[in-house]
Amino acid sequence: MKKTIPLLIVIVGGLIWVAWAFSPHHALQDVYYNQFYLPWAYASAPFGMLLGVLSLSLMHTNKIKTKAPKWQYSYFFFGSFIITCLAGFIGGIQKGGLFMWIFENVQMPMSATMFSLLAFYMASAAYKAFRARSPEATVLLAAAIVVMLAQVPLGVKISKHLPTISQWILDVPNLASKRGILLGVGLGSVATSLKILLGIERSYLGGSD
Amino acid sequence: MNIFERMQKLDPRWIYVVVALAIIIPLMIPYDSDNVTTPPTENLYQMIDSFAGREDRAILLSFYHDAATMPELFPMEVAILRHCFERNVKVFMLTWYPAGAPIIDYAINTVKEEYPDIQSGTDYCNFGYKPQAFAMVLGMGDNIANTMNTDAEGRKLENLPIMRGINNYSEMNLVIEFSGSSAGGTWIVYARPKFGLNVAVGVTAVMAADEYPYLQSGQLIGMLAGLKGAAEYEKLVDIFAAYRDPKIDYSKTTNENGDKILPGRPFGREILEDESSKKLSLITTQTHAKFTASEYKAFSAKYPDQQNILNGLIKTEKDMIEIDITDITPELRTEMGEKLYREIDRHTHNTLYKFKVARIGMNAQSVAHIMIIVFIILGNIGYFIQKARVAKK
Numbered sequence: 001m002k003k004t005i006p007l008l009i010v011i012v013g014g015l016i017w018v019a020w021a022f023s024p025h026h027a028l029q030d031v032y033y034n035q036f037y038l039p040w041a042y043a044s045a046p047f048g049m050l051l052g053v054l055s056l057s058l059m060h061t062n063k064i065k066t067k068a069p070k071w072q073y074s075y076f077f078f079g080s081f082i083i084t085c086l087a088g089f090i091g092g093i094q095k096g097g098l099f100m101w102i103f104e105n106v107q108m109p110m111s112a113t114m115f116s117l118l119a120f121y122m123a124s125a126a127y128k129a130f131r132a133r134s135p136e137a138t139v140l141l142a143a144a145i146v147v148m149l150a151q152v153p154l155g156v157k158i159s160k161h162l163p164t165i166s167q168w169i170l171d172v173p174n175l176a177s178k179r180g181i182l183l184g185v186g187l188g189s190v191a192t193s194l195k196i197l198l199g200i201e202r203s204y205l206g207g208s209d
Numbered sequence: 210m211n212i213f214e215r216m217q218k219l220d221p222r223w224i225y226v227v228v229a230l231a232i233i234i235p236l237m238i239p240y241d242s243d244n245v246t247t248p249p250t251e252n253l254y255q256m257i258d259s260f261a262g263r264e265d266r267a268i269l270l271s272f273y274h275d276a277a278t279m280p281e282l283f284p285m286e287v288a289i290l291r292h293c294f295e296r297n298v299k300v301f302m303l304t305w306y307p308a309g310a311p312i313i314d315y316a317i318n319t320v321k322e323e324y325p326d327i328q329s330g331t332d333y334c335n336f337g338y339k340p341q342a343f344a345m346v347l348g349m350g351d352n353i354a355n356t357m358n359t360d361a362e363g364r365k366l367e368n369l370p371i372m373r374g375i376n377n378y379s380e381m382n383l384v385i386e387f388s389g390s391s392a393g394g395t396w397i398v399y400a401r402p403k404f405g406l407n408v409a410v411g412v413t414a415v416m417a418a419d420e421y422p423y424l425q426s427g428q429l430i431g432m433l434a435g436l437k438g439a440a441e442y443e444k445l446v447d448i449f450a451a452y453r454d455p456k457i458d459y460s461k462t463t464n465e466n467g468d469k470i471l472p473g474r475p476f477g478r479e480i481l482e483d484e485s486s487k488k489l490s491l492i493t494t495q496t497h498a499k500f501t502a503s504e505y506k507a508f509s510a511k512y513p514d515q516q517n518i519l520n521g522l523i524k525t526e527k528d529m530i531e532i533d534i535t536d537i538t539p540e541l542r543t544e545m546g547e548k549l550y551r552e553i554d555r556h557t558h559n560t561l562y563k564f565k566v567a568r569i570g571m572n573a574q575s576v577a578h579i580m581i582i583v584f585i586i587l588g589n590i591g592y593f594i595q596k597a598r599v600a601k602k
Contacts, residue, residue: 045340153242
């Protein structure tokens with residue numbers, strides 16, 4: 001019973017969505033989707049957000065309680081969370097308010113700084129690890145150099161043919177490999193979905209069967 | 210330890226210092242460089258431009274990212290908004306991320322400062338953060354006002370002037386999703402096949418390769434790839450959308466033949482490839498408005514009351530009539546009026562910093578790419594020489 005009911009919910013729910021995707025019938029497109037699913041979807045979204053906030057708060061509370069490694073930083077979470085919420089709820093989120101100031105002067109530069117670190121690691125990795133150890137690695141290295149050069153104005157000054165060669169690399173070998181991966185992922189998703197719908201795949205229920 | 214062994218064991222901090230300098234110096238000293246436009250960018254530009262001045266067409270911008278990817282994606286968003294505001298294209302905005310909502314406001318505020326006539330609810334509409342992307346994407350295919358209900362300011366959509374003539378994807382016929390990860394997925398899978406919606410994406414450079422299968426199959430009509438895509442778009446906006454013919458009076462809505470006067474000009478390959486167009490998209494400071502004799506005659510005829518002021522400002526250089534905007538004192542500016550001052554300023558083709566951020570960034574990226582290539586080559590030289598020595602021993 002403990003496993004049959006969840007299994008039935010998944011199978012029936014999944015079959016309804018399959019029917020919705022392939023049938024234009026009024027009962028599915030309007031009654032089920034517009035009148036039932038949409039209002040429930042809107043109503044459930046805030047609860048999802050609440051769950052996220054609760055989960056994060058509990059995790060940081062536990063960290064502080066148990067004095068887990070770097071527990072002091074959890075105070076920063078609570079501090080920033082409370083200040084940002086108050087700024088948004090009381091002062092509004094329009095330009096000139098505290099919330100927008102925090103976004104422009106704290107969150108934006110901090111997030112961008114984290115992302116920009118990538119450039120430094122890439123440069124270091126390129127120097128330390130990008131070696132022409134095999135013919136395949138040599139092809140990869142040559143392709144990388146051509147595409148990198150063609151991306152920037154300086155590269156076009158070196159040779160006007162570079163953008164054409166780079167575009168060919170992106171349009172042909174890159175595209176072929178990407179399409180192969182996408183086809184594999186697509187077929188795999190269809191197979192897994194069918195296995196779930198037919199009750200063959202049950203690992204999401206937990207346990208061994 | 211010989212030099213090659215040292216090269217192999219170079220402290221990464223030296224690499225970090227070189228990369229930092231390679232990025233910071235070009236950012237501090239901008240120079241003009243040409244960003245060759247690519248077909249995915251041109252296609253997107255032309256698609257948006259085809260909606261110019263049309264009451265029954267609009268585009269939707271989906272800000273599907275947070276602040277971390279802003280350095281690459283924000284210049285794209287600003288450039289597209291500028292294009293829309295210049296060419297009277299109705300634009301809607303939304304985000305599926307709560308963290309994306311302030312980015313929409315920030316983008317609107319950044320561009321709107323230069324367009325005082327642009328009104329929220331009339332020329333653009335911000336839906337704000339919307340949860341349940343799947344439901345929204347499908348719902349808008351039937352009816353936008355019923356699905357979105359209100360805008361970010363809480364106003365009923367059906368009461369807003371921008372909704373005149375806009376019902377669903379038949380009118381809001383293009384969506385551009387900006388993302389640092391899986392851009393356009395929901396739109397391509399659900400809205401494109403079911404409603405025929407045109408989809409385009411703006412992605413970070415590292416994600417661009419993933420989008421090529423969709424571009425080739427036509428599921429994506431265009432793509433802005435990383436900072437380069439943004440720089441290309443900025444250039445197109447400068448050359449076409451922000452262009453003003455000195456002979457045309459844009460304060461009038463129709464010409465003598467009754468045709469609608471639309472600011473800017475349509476995309477044209479011959480204009481793009483013309484050498485003189487490069488002067489319209491320079492990133493260094495421009496202070497001289499230049500006219501041919503006939504252009505100046507038509508330009509000054511639009512301001513009969515300010516003829517004396519204009520004649521006092523002009524200088525003739527190599528058959529061109531020039532006005533140096535730095536010669537205009539604050540008193541003179543007040544005397545000539547803000548409209549004339551702004552028009553002279555526009556004819557200098559000087560671009561504000563916020564509208565050339567991507568092109569300045571591309572200069573830094575040029576140097577950074579060259580540096581990384583040099584690092585790769587040096588690393589490989591050291592590796593092979595060391596390997597040869599070991600083999601010899």
